[in-house]
Amino acid sequence: MTETLTYLQELLAIPSPTGYTREVTDYLLATLSRLGYEPRRTAKGNVMVTVKGADQSKHRLVTAHIDTLGTMVRAIKADGRLKLDRIGGFPWNMIEGENCLVHIAANGKTVSGTILLHQTSTHVYKDAGTVERTQDNMEVRLDEKVTTEAETRALGIEVGDFVSFDPRTTITETGFVKSRFLDDKVSVAVLLHLLQVYQEQGLNLPYTTHFLFSSIEEVGNGGNSSIPDETVEYLAVDMGAMGDDQQTDEYTVSICVKDATGPYNYDFRQHLVKLAKDQEIPFKLDIYPYYGSDASAAMAAGAEVKHALLGAGIESSHSYERTHKDSIEATERLVDAYLKSNLVE
Incomplete structure (x- = not known):
């Protein structure tokens, strides 16, 4: 084994x-x-x-x-965040809060980020816990100083770039294997x-x-x-x-x-x-x-x-x-x- x-x-x-x-x-x-x-x-x-x-x-x-499973960049939003399109069959809530990598086709680089609901902050959005997770309100928060579509595009990110999820692989002393x-x-x-x-x-x-x-x-x-x-x-x-x-x-x-x-x-x-x-x-x-x-x-x-x-x-x-x-x-x-x-x- x-x-x-x-x-x-x-x-x-x-x-x-x-x-x-x-x-x-x-x-x-x-x-x-x-x-x-x-x-x-x-x-x-x-x-x-x-x-x-x-x-x-x-x-x-x-x-x-x-x-x-994975996703692909569907659109770059006005605030610099990314909309996604799913690859494979999974509900959006299955990837909420997951760290990810954007694989940039234009230059071969990657940019890290996190997949979140747009209305994530409970201090701002009353429906943060109840709103349905859909393609329209799930997004990638990039780990880059971007606040506009133009700044995100300047990184080389474009529609069609693949987005992979952090597998978070762990093998426990009790023999369990946890991972995506x-x-x-x-x-x-x-x-x-x-x-x-x-x-x-x-x-x-x-x-x-x-x-x-x-x-x-x-x-x-x-x-x-x-x-x-x-x-x-x-x-x-x-x-x-x-x-x-x-x-x-x-x-x-x-x-x-x-x-x-x-x-x-x-x-x-x-x-x-x-x-x-x-x-x-x-x-x-x-x-x-x-x-x-x-x-x-x-x-x-x-x-x-x-x-x-x-x-x-x-x-x-x-x-x-x-x-x-x-x-x-x-x-x-x-x-x-x-x-x-x-x-x-």
Whole structure:
């Protein structure tokens, strides 16, 4: 787990809102190359690495997504502050009070700031606590001496510049991992560590397996292309959603039976359940009602595969998230068991 958590911390430190993933894909390409693989960046911006297996006639594909939620500059206000447009699905209150970075396309620099409600001061605005948070009243307070639109533009900031959020990553002595963007950088870290182990052990997987690190999952289409024709199974490794009526917790691996797009392949799901039971990996079955994955995007695009979804249990998804090392470990064990298993019957 130490190496997995090291990968996770490195990934979380790299800003990567959907559409602004060059730095994190560079990290993946460098890391995978250092491990002895031959990764490639696709035209869409995903990263793919293929591991040849004993059987090269039927392939597997495993995904985890490297992109995160974020925002983009929508307008520069008369007082020099910024209006935002969301990237990915989250309510505005989920980012209120968060520190952020504006990534300036014109000069490659960053400017820090804080995302706030316009009516933040309770000493001035009677409705500060009750007003609905919307695109029109959420703004970035820049850490620069700017009071006009012209002064902000003089920094190089322009409409379309990406804005990333401070992940605030913390690992507690009790084993909890708190951070934004555990969805889905936990899964990326798990796959990187497994690839490292397989290389170190000289392991020959039973089937040729493609590891696809998708870069535009948060907007719904990251892993729906670059699927080799020989692929018959598609496993998305993503987060398990927690909340009322959910079985998922922070200490087991969650196997999704259905999301907003419909049920996952029953035989594939039962194959994962049997592996978990046989190897005494703690797991929970669950339905994620407002959720889609790379695997469901692939199915919508017409992929002729069996598809499944599993992942670590993530508390407060799309906000300041939390999981536990036990859940990460259970996820890694189940992915490993699957990759070493026979095809789903």
